Amino acid sequence: MSPARKVLNSAAVLVLLAAANYAIEHGVGDFQLNPYYARILNLIGINITLAVSLNLINGLAGQFSIGHAGFMAVGGYTAAYITVSAGARIAGLLGGTLAGGPGAAAAMIVSLTGGALAAALAGVVVGIPSLRLKGDYLAIVTLGFGEIIRVVILNIPAVGGATGYTDAIPITNVFWIFLVAILTIVIVRNIASSTFGRALATIRDDEIAAEAVGINTTRYKVLAFVVSAALAGVAGGLSGQLFANPLSPQNFNFVKSIEIIVMIVIGGIGSITGAVVGATALTILPEALRGFDQQFPGLRMVVYSLLLIGFMIFRPQGLFGRREFGLHWFGWPNRTKIPVALTDTADARAHTPQRPVDRRGTLGGSDTDD
């Protein structure tokens, strides 16, 4: 793509988003979007950001993290705190207010950047020790860090502690939510088709081989983790300033992390298209089930869990596997260069060399007594 075309495309996206935002907020002629549907649309955008960012670390790098809600919480609280404490002053510098216009935009950009940086920092702190571990141990440690983050936030009185952050100001709108979602998709897609992405794919498929060919596995894993955390932080910043109801640590618990995982599992771990489809489907599905959920509380999660188990048994690769949507579906040349793993095929799996079994955790100790 030529630079001029890039600028043109970006401008077109911004104009379209601004127009959509205006249409939703002010209506077009007689048509006014039901606030309930507007709310679902917003949630879809935020969930796309969350799912695509988690897909970077879980899908592309193959490091299974289940603490994504923790980073979302760090970003959400930081962004909301920045807006509450400095938002009006930032808007004032541009001669505006938080109600709208360039002032609100400046506050939004500053608060989201702050949220992203805080979440990235949390990503470094969590990532460096955790990413020494693999597989299920990594999963349980990221879960642990997610819970620790939640408990720490519960104990910060400046942001409301256990009662929630009631001061948070709702300044998010469709424009920002979908701008972030699109940026996230572009960032993750570009990472996937770069040298960085190829290194991650190598680590995912065979970490020892990756090390042997000179890839600094720790550095790449931590970097992917930090980018993923920062994007989750931005999503948190958007959702934390979306509604008038308070930010509560309870919104960012273990179940929230699982919800994001279900999205990428259903879409297909490793596929950006899959993450987008999964996020959209799993935002609409619970709303469609809302009637049942009120009758039988908990039914929504029952459906989620059955979906999760069903997909694992019958289609562990998810809806899309690692395929991506693109113009090549319609016969155009495929210009994206996201590496597809050899392990995708049964043939490759059959030829993977067998390594000695890890004896760690053998029942009754590995030294036999008889």
Place this chain on the structure above:
Amino acid sequence: MDTLLQQIINGLSLGAIYALIALGYTMVYGVLRLINFAHGDVYMIGAFAGYYLANAMNLDANPSILGTIAVTMGSMAICAAIGVLIERLAYRPVRHHSRLTALITAIGVSLLLEYGGQVVFGAAPRFFPQMIRSEIYSWGGAQITNQNLLIIVVSLVVMFGLQFIVHRTKIGKAMRATSYNLNVAKLMGINTDRVIAFTFALGSALAAVGGVMVALAIPRIDPLMGLMTGLKAFVAAVLGGIGNIPGAMIGGMLIGLMETWLGATAYSTYRDAVAFGVLILILIIRPAGIMGTAATEKV
């Protein structure tokens, strides 16, 4: 001195609960290399099964030791059946997939039991009938209730019982063989499917014992009670060295002592985080746990 002794007793009582559940985690992990996330929820089902059985037998009005034993046995049988069912329907179909697939399945089963429990039992907490009247024993200025004493004794008995089964019986030998190498065990004529089913039945029955015992001491039961307790018990199993039966006991006791100690300090609100903090430290410093054996990765 008295308060220290009292704290230790409280910590050991709490730790014995974690230990009872950790034993089930450690066994399943030992045989299948699977974190059975649903184990904590089987413990919850054990408590609810006990609740319905005890009410059906009207034990609240006529407490009896014999009745308590019958309720525990009934709950064990129900949970063993559920454990085998979970293994057959959810885990066996994904056994030949990657370990991550199995892990996600386990998370799914756990959620299914938690929220299925909310749909079936209702989300509101229930109160477990007092099958054994509470008594308090005082000793050297420290106090312990008979229920807590029971938990400690039962968890010790269970630990020694398990150690015996794993090391001194034929099925135990088969379990160790399956754990060491599933395919070779199969070649040696071991019915590994049956061994794995037995492991799940045993582990789930232990979770049921835990559920009933805990409900005796802390009568408030709800469908999400297994979530946090289960996670902490898993931490206990890792702390002690996963796959190691006495290790699970030691890990559970340590977590219980630490939580009780922290609960008595100014940082009591951080209580829920301590288990995870310990887990992170242990996995970074000594990934094999206290009693575990280290493994090196070979190519």
